[in-house]
Amino acid sequence: MEILFAIIIGVLYAAGIYMILRRSLVKLIIGIILLGNGANLLIFLLGRITEGAPPIIPEESKVFLEAYADPVPQALILTAIVISFGLQSFAIILVKRAHKVVKTDDLDEMNATDEDS
Amino acid sequence: MKTLILKTASIYLLPVLLVFSVFILLRGHYLPGGGFVGGLIAAIAFVLHAFANGLSESKNLLKIHPGFLMPLGLALAFLSGVAPVIVDDPFMTGLWFPDPFPVIGNVGSALFFDIGVYLVVVGVTLTIIFTISESA
Amino acid sequence: MLTAILLGFLFALFLVFAGKYFKGRLAVVSALIPLSLFIYFASFIPRIASGEVVTSNYEWVPSFGVNLGFSLDGLSLLFSLMITGIGFLVYVYTSSYLKNHQYLDRFYAYLSVFMGAMLGLVLSDNIISMFVFWELTSISSFFLIGFNNTSEASRKSALTALGITGFGGFSLLAGALLLGSMTGTYSIIEMMTMKEALAGHEFYILAVIFIFGAAFTKSAQFPFHFWLPGAMKAPTPVSTYLHSATMVKAGVYLLMRFTPVLGDTNFWNTTLIVVGAITMLYSAVHTLFRTDLKGVLAYSTISALGILVFLIGLGSQGAFLAAAVFIIVHALYKATLFLVTGIIDHQAGTRNVTVLAGLRKVMMPVAVAGFLAAISSAGIPPSIGFLGKELTYEASTHSTGMVILIVAAIVLTKILLLYAGFVAGIKPFTGKLPEKFTKVTMPGPLMWVPPLLLAILGIVFGIFPSLIESSLVKPVVTALGKDASDIHLALWHGFNTVLILSIITIAVGILLYFILKPSEKLENRIGKLEPVSPESILNKLTYFFGVFSKFWTNVFQNGYLRNYVTTIVLFLVILVGYIFIGNSRLVIDHTKLSQITAYELAVTIILIAGVFYTVFTRSRIGAVAAMGVVGLAICLLFVFYSAPDLAMTQFSIDTLTVILFVLVLYRLPKYLVLSDYKMRIRDGILSLTFGGLISLLALQVLAEPVNSDVGDFYAKNAYIMAHGKNVVNVILVDFRGTDTLIEISVLAIAAIGVYGLLKLRVKSSDRPN
Structure with missing residues (x-):
C-alpha cells in the first residue's frame, strides 16, 4: 500500500504544480489546494x-x-488541514477581489497593470 | 435552494448537530474528536441552516456576529494557558480537578483550552462563509 | 562596574523625558556624569598599579556563554580615564559651544550613549558583549556625525562612517564567533591562557584577519581611512571626543587587547607594521594639502593612529611603552587642537587656515593652549610629546630587521606631523591680525579653560613624567604581556642616536613650516588624484554593485508567478534528481509493506481519477466537485490508516471548501485557455517529473529507519501527565498548546483578512483604467 500512497502523493504534487503554472487565477487556487x-x-x-x-x-x-500509529504526524496534519482552510478562503477572496478590481483573470496581465500604475 | 424539505429538516438538524458538535468537543480528550472537529461541525450546522432558511434567518438565530466568537475563544484559550501561572506553574501547565465529573469526565485547563479552540473555529468559519455569501 | 557603564545610557534615557531642562543654563550640570565616572575610575589607580585586575561578572545569556564580564586592567583603566576625563571637558565645552542649540539635549543624549558604550567596550572581557558595545559606539557616532541633519553632506558622511565601521563590526562578530569556537570560551582572559594553541590553529590567520578588519576600519587605517575626514562634518566637540581622542582609538585598543592572545607572530607583526606605516605616511603627506583646519587635524589623527598600529606591530616592550605614552600624548594635544579649532570656528566663523592669522591679539589664553599643544605635537621639550617621540624613535631603532626603512618612515611622519601641529596650533595666532578679525571676541571660560587645561597637563606630564609612570603607563605594558618593572620615564635620555633624530625632526619640521604655506593651489593639486583614492573606488564599486543587483533582480524577480515556480521546481528537480540518481539505493522491502486490499485500490483509483478530472475539465463546477471527491478519498485513506481525527477534520474542511467555492464561483471568472499547447506540454512534463521525484523520495525515506521517540514520549505520558487518552488531541491542547494557541490566532487573522477584503470598498480613483 505504501507504493500506492507514494503514487497518489506524486500525482497530487504533479497536478498541484501543473495547476499553479496555469495563468488562470481559479486554477492557481485549486493547484494550491491539491x-x-x-x-x-x-x-x-x-x-x-x-x-x-x-x-x-x-x-x-x-x-x-499494543502497537499504535504515531500521533505526532497526525497532530501536525490536523493543524495543517485547518490552517489550509484559512489559506484557501483568504486566497479565494483575494482572487475575487483582484478580479473585481483589475477585471482580468490572467495572472500575466495583473503583473502588467502593477507596473504601469 | 430553499426547498421545503431541507428547510423543515434543517430546523431540527441544527440543534441536533450542535449538540453533536459539543459532544465531539467534550469527548475529544478520550476518543476521536476535539475542538477543531467540533467547531467545524457546529459551523457546518449553521451553514446548512443558512442554506435552507437564508442568511438573515441564521444571523438572527445567532444573535451576535460570529466574528465575536473569535476574540472570545482566543481569550478563553489564552486564559487557560495563563491560569497555571497564578499558582506558580509555568505557562500552559495542565491543571486538573482531582475527581472526574459525571458525563464529562476529568475537567482541567486543557478542556477550557479546547473550548477556546472550538469557539475560534466556529467564529472563523462562520465569519468567512457569512461574509462571502453576503457579498456574493 | 556595570552601574558605571549603564550610567551613560540611563542619563540618555533620562534626557528623553527631562531634556528640555538641560537645554539652557543647566546644560553644564550634565558634565557631572563624566566627572563622577572619572573620579570613580581614578580611585582604581592604586589597585591597578599594584598589578591587580578588577573583574566583575553578570550572567546574561548563560546558555550561550555570553555574560557581561568586565575586567579592569592597566589598558582598560587608561582608556576609561581618557574617555571620562576628556568626556568631562568636552561636556563642559559643549554647553558653551552649542549654547541654546535647539537640540542640545539630543546631543548630550547621543554623547552619553557613546560614553557608556565606549566604557563598556574597553571594560568588556567577553568578546560578544564587547561586540555589542562596539556597534553601539558606531551607531552613536553615526548620530553625532549626522547631528546637523539638515545638511546633505553631514548625512552622507554619517552614512559612510556607519557603512565602514559597520563592516568592521561585522568582521569583529565573525572574529569573535570564530575565536569562541576555536577556544570554547568568549572570555579574553581565558583566551590568553591558550595563546600557544591559538597560534598553531588552522584558523589562526582567518581570526586575525577578522580582528584586523574590525580594528582597521574603526581606527581609520589605510585603505579604510576616508570615513574619518568625512566625519569632521560633526560639531567640533564630537570630532574632539569621538574622532580623535576615544572612538577611533577603539581599534587600537582592540589590537592591544588581543596582543596577548593573538600577537607575537610573524603575520600579526608584519601586517601591523606595513599597514601602520602606509597609513601614517600617507595621511601625514595629506596634511600638507589641506586648508581646512579640521581637515589638517583629521589627517594628522589618522597618521597618529597609524603610528600606534605601527608600534603595536613592532611588538617589543619599548614599542608598547611608546604606544602607551603616545596614546596619552596624542589624546592631550589633539583634543586641545580640536577644541582650539572649535573656538576659532565659533568666534571667527572660518576654519580656513590661509586666511586665519594674528588671533593671539584677541584670544590670548586660546593662543597659549594652541601653542603648548603644537609644542607637544612637535615633540619639543619639555612637553610630554618629546617623551613620546623619544620612546617611539627608541623602539624603532631597536626593531628587528629593516631598521633604516622603519626609522626613516617614522622620522618622516613626525616631521610632517610637526608641520600639521604648527599649522593648527600656531599659524592662526601669529602674524598680523587681518582687518576683518579685529572684532572677534574671547569666548566664555567654559570654552577656553578645557583646552588650556589639557595643554598645560601635556607640559606638566612632560616635566614630571613620574606622575604617569607607575600609575598609567606601566600597567598598560603589563596588560600587554610584557615585564614593566625596569621602565623609567625621563625627559633626558642622554646624548644618543635618538636625540640626534629628534633634533633633525624638529629642525626640518620647523623649516618646512616656514617654507611651505598652506594654500588652495596645493589643495586643488591633490584633488586631481581624487578619482584613484580609496573613497572614489568604493563609491564606484557601490554603484556597480547597485547596477548588477538591479540586473539580477530583473532577471529573477520578473513578476510572473509562473516563472518563479518554474525556476524553483526546475532547480529542485535538477539538484535532488542529480543526488538521487548518483546515490540511488532504492530497495523496496516488500515484506515490510502492508498489503493492498481491494477497497484501498478502489479508493486510490477514485482519487487519481478525481485529480485528473480536476485538472483537465473545462467546467469550473466540475473541477470543484472533483476536488471534493479527492478530499473525501483522502479522508477514507485516513480512516483506513488509524487517523480518525484527521478523517473527521478532513471531511468537515472538505465540505466547507466546496461550499466556499460554490458560493463564490459564479463571481469568479470563467476558465480561460490562455496558454498554448506547447506550453502545456512543457509544464506537464515539468510537473510530472517533479511528482515522480516526490514519489521516489517518499519511497526512499520509507526504506530508512524511523525515529519515533517524540511520538512514544507523548503516547506514554498522555494519560499519566495530561489525563487524556486521545493522544492527538492531547498533543494539540496540552503538550503543544502554545502552538495551537498561535495557530488559532492565525486562523482568526485570516478570517479578519477575509472580512476586511470583502467589506472594503475600492474607490473609483484606485481603479486602474
Whole structure:
C-alpha cells in the first residue's frame, strides 16, 4: 500500500504544480489546494502508516498495550488541514477581489497593470 | 435552494448537530474528536441552516456576529494557558480537578483550552462563509 | 562596574523625558556624569598599579556563554580615564559651544550613549558583549556625525562612517564567533591562557584577519581611512571626543587587547607594521594639502593612529611603552587642537587656515593652549610629546630587521606631523591680525579653560613624567604581556642616536613650516588624484554593485508567478534528481509493506481519477466537485490508516471548501485557455517529473529507519501527565498548546483578512483604467 500512497502523493504534487503554472487565477487556487493535500499525505506516509491502531489509549488502560500509529504526524496534519482552510478562503477572496478590481483573470496581465500604475 | 424539505429538516438538524458538535468537543480528550472537529461541525450546522432558511434567518438565530466568537475563544484559550501561572506553574501547565465529573469526565485547563479552540473555529468559519455569501 | 557603564545610557534615557531642562543654563550640570565616572575610575589607580585586575561578572545569556564580564586592567583603566576625563571637558565645552542649540539635549543624549558604550567596550572581557558595545559606539557616532541633519553632506558622511565601521563590526562578530569556537570560551582572559594553541590553529590567520578588519576600519587605517575626514562634518566637540581622542582609538585598543592572545607572530607583526606605516605616511603627506583646519587635524589623527598600529606591530616592550605614552600624548594635544579649532570656528566663523592669522591679539589664553599643544605635537621639550617621540624613535631603532626603512618612515611622519601641529596650533595666532578679525571676541571660560587645561597637563606630564609612570603607563605594558618593572620615564635620555633624530625632526619640521604655506593651489593639486583614492573606488564599486543587483533582480524577480515556480521546481528537480540518481539505493522491502486490499485500490483509483478530472475539465463546477471527491478519498485513506481525527477534520474542511467555492464561483471568472499547447506540454512534463521525484523520495525515506521517540514520549505520558487518552488531541491542547494557541490566532487573522477584503470598498480613483 505504501507504493500506492507514494503514487497518489506524486500525482497530487504533479497536478498541484501543473495547476499553479496555469495563468488562470481559479486554477492557481485549486493547484494550491491539491499541493496542500499532497503535502499532508506525504507527512502522513513518512510518519509510517499503521492499519487499525489509532493513537487512542484503550478504555481500561493507562498506557498503550499494543502497537499504535504515531500521533505526532497526525497532530501536525490536523493543524495543517485547518490552517489550509484559512489559506484557501483568504486566497479565494483575494482572487475575487483582484478580479473585481483589475477585471482580468490572467495572472500575466495583473503583473502588467502593477507596473504601469 | 430553499426547498421545503431541507428547510423543515434543517430546523431540527441544527440543534441536533450542535449538540453533536459539543459532544465531539467534550469527548475529544478520550476518543476521536476535539475542538477543531467540533467547531467545524457546529459551523457546518449553521451553514446548512443558512442554506435552507437564508442568511438573515441564521444571523438572527445567532444573535451576535460570529466574528465575536473569535476574540472570545482566543481569550478563553489564552486564559487557560495563563491560569497555571497564578499558582506558580509555568505557562500552559495542565491543571486538573482531582475527581472526574459525571458525563464529562476529568475537567482541567486543557478542556477550557479546547473550548477556546472550538469557539475560534466556529467564529472563523462562520465569519468567512457569512461574509462571502453576503457579498456574493 | 556595570552601574558605571549603564550610567551613560540611563542619563540618555533620562534626557528623553527631562531634556528640555538641560537645554539652557543647566546644560553644564550634565558634565557631572563624566566627572563622577572619572573620579570613580581614578580611585582604581592604586589597585591597578599594584598589578591587580578588577573583574566583575553578570550572567546574561548563560546558555550561550555570553555574560557581561568586565575586567579592569592597566589598558582598560587608561582608556576609561581618557574617555571620562576628556568626556568631562568636552561636556563642559559643549554647553558653551552649542549654547541654546535647539537640540542640545539630543546631543548630550547621543554623547552619553557613546560614553557608556565606549566604557563598556574597553571594560568588556567577553568578546560578544564587547561586540555589542562596539556597534553601539558606531551607531552613536553615526548620530553625532549626522547631528546637523539638515545638511546633505553631514548625512552622507554619517552614512559612510556607519557603512565602514559597520563592516568592521561585522568582521569583529565573525572574529569573535570564530575565536569562541576555536577556544570554547568568549572570555579574553581565558583566551590568553591558550595563546600557544591559538597560534598553531588552522584558523589562526582567518581570526586575525577578522580582528584586523574590525580594528582597521574603526581606527581609520589605510585603505579604510576616508570615513574619518568625512566625519569632521560633526560639531567640533564630537570630532574632539569621538574622532580623535576615544572612538577611533577603539581599534587600537582592540589590537592591544588581543596582543596577548593573538600577537607575537610573524603575520600579526608584519601586517601591523606595513599597514601602520602606509597609513601614517600617507595621511601625514595629506596634511600638507589641506586648508581646512579640521581637515589638517583629521589627517594628522589618522597618521597618529597609524603610528600606534605601527608600534603595536613592532611588538617589543619599548614599542608598547611608546604606544602607551603616545596614546596619552596624542589624546592631550589633539583634543586641545580640536577644541582650539572649535573656538576659532565659533568666534571667527572660518576654519580656513590661509586666511586665519594674528588671533593671539584677541584670544590670548586660546593662543597659549594652541601653542603648548603644537609644542607637544612637535615633540619639543619639555612637553610630554618629546617623551613620546623619544620612546617611539627608541623602539624603532631597536626593531628587528629593516631598521633604516622603519626609522626613516617614522622620522618622516613626525616631521610632517610637526608641520600639521604648527599649522593648527600656531599659524592662526601669529602674524598680523587681518582687518576683518579685529572684532572677534574671547569666548566664555567654559570654552577656553578645557583646552588650556589639557595643554598645560601635556607640559606638566612632560616635566614630571613620574606622575604617569607607575600609575598609567606601566600597567598598560603589563596588560600587554610584557615585564614593566625596569621602565623609567625621563625627559633626558642622554646624548644618543635618538636625540640626534629628534633634533633633525624638529629642525626640518620647523623649516618646512616656514617654507611651505598652506594654500588652495596645493589643495586643488591633490584633488586631481581624487578619482584613484580609496573613497572614489568604493563609491564606484557601490554603484556597480547597485547596477548588477538591479540586473539580477530583473532577471529573477520578473513578476510572473509562473516563472518563479518554474525556476524553483526546475532547480529542485535538477539538484535532488542529480543526488538521487548518483546515490540511488532504492530497495523496496516488500515484506515490510502492508498489503493492498481491494477497497484501498478502489479508493486510490477514485482519487487519481478525481485529480485528473480536476485538472483537465473545462467546467469550473466540475473541477470543484472533483476536488471534493479527492478530499473525501483522502479522508477514507485516513480512516483506513488509524487517523480518525484527521478523517473527521478532513471531511468537515472538505465540505466547507466546496461550499466556499460554490458560493463564490459564479463571481469568479470563467476558465480561460490562455496558454498554448506547447506550453502545456512543457509544464506537464515539468510537473510530472517533479511528482515522480516526490514519489521516489517518499519511497526512499520509507526504506530508512524511523525515529519515533517524540511520538512514544507523548503516547506514554498522555494519560499519566495530561489525563487524556486521545493522544492527538492531547498533543494539540496540552503538550503543544502554545502552538495551537498561535495557530488559532492565525486562523482568526485570516478570517479578519477575509472580512476586511470583502467589506472594503475600492474607490473609483484606485481603479486602474
